[in-house]
C-alpha cells in the first residue's frame with residue numbers, strides 16, 4: 001500500500017540526509033522519484049544536507065500544485081513511483097492535502113521531511129496538516145542534543161546568542177554559527193537557530209547565555225537564574 005509518511009524531528013537531526021538516502025536506495029532499485037523542497041538553505045531548487053550531499057529538487061512555492069504536477073508528468077508518459085518532499089513545514093495545508101491525494105489517487109508513496117514546531121514551539125501549519133493526514137509519523141532516531149547534553153526537542157531562534165520569541169514564523173537560517181550565537185564574544189545581531197531541550201527552551205537558556213552565566217550569573221534570563 002502506498003503511504004504518506006512524515007519524517008519529523010528538530011532542526012539538524014538528519015532529515016535531509018535521510019531524504020537523500022531514501023532517494024538513493026529507492027532509485028538504486030529502479031524506482032523513479034520526484035523531489036520537492038521549499039526554502040532550502042543552499043538556495044532554490046536544491047535539497048541539501050549538512051553532510052555535504054545535495055540533489056536538484058523542484059522548488060514548491062505557495063502556488064505550486066503537487067498533485068497537478070505529478071498528474072501532468074504521468075499524463076505525458078512519465079513515471080513516478082515515489083515523491084520526496086523536504087522542508088515540508090513550509091508547505092501550505094492545502095499542499096499537504098495534495099500530497100495525500102498523490103498517495104490515494106495515484107498510488108505513489110510520499111515521504112515528507114520537516115520540523116514540526118517553530119521557534120515559539122507552535123506547530124507550522126504544514127506540519128500540523130501532515131500530523132493530521134500522514135499514515136505514519138516517524139521521529140528521527142539520530143538525536144540532536146541540547147548544550148546540557150539532554151535530547152533536544154525544541155528549536156530556538158537566536159539573535160546575538162539570545163533566544164527570541166518575537167518575529168516572523170519563517171526565517172531561513174542555520175544552527176551552529178558561532179558568530180551568530182555570540183560564542184566569540186561579539187554577539188552580532190545575526191539570526192541563528194539552536195536546538196534545546198524543553199527545559200532550556202522554556203527558560204530561554206541558550207549555550208551562549210549559559211556560558212555567560214557561568215562567568216556572570218546575572219547574564220542569564222531572570223527565569224533561568226539559580
Ligand SMILES: Nc1ncnc2c1ncn2[C@@H]1O[C@H](COP(=O)(O)OP(=O)(O)O)[C@@H](O)[C@H]1O
Pocket residue numbers: 009010011012013014015016017018048049050051142144
Ligand atoms: N561533520 C560532520 N560529521 C558527521 N556528521 C555530521 C557532520 N555535520 C553534520 N553531521 C550530521 O548531520 C546531521 C544534520 O543533517 P541534516 O540532514 O542537514 O539535518 P536536518 O535536515 O534535520 O536539519 C547532524 O545531526 C549530524 O548528525
Ligand SMILES: Cc1cn([C@H]2C[C@H](O)[C@@H](COP(=O)(O)O)O2)c(=O)[nH]c1=O
Pocket residue numbers: 010011012015016039040041114115117118119120155156157169170171172173174193
Ligand atoms: C525553528 C524555525 C526554523 N525555520 C527555518 C530555519 C531553516 O531554514 C529551516 C529548518 O531547516 P532544517 O533543515 O530542519 O535545519 O526552517 C523557520 O523558518 N522558522 C522557525 O521557527
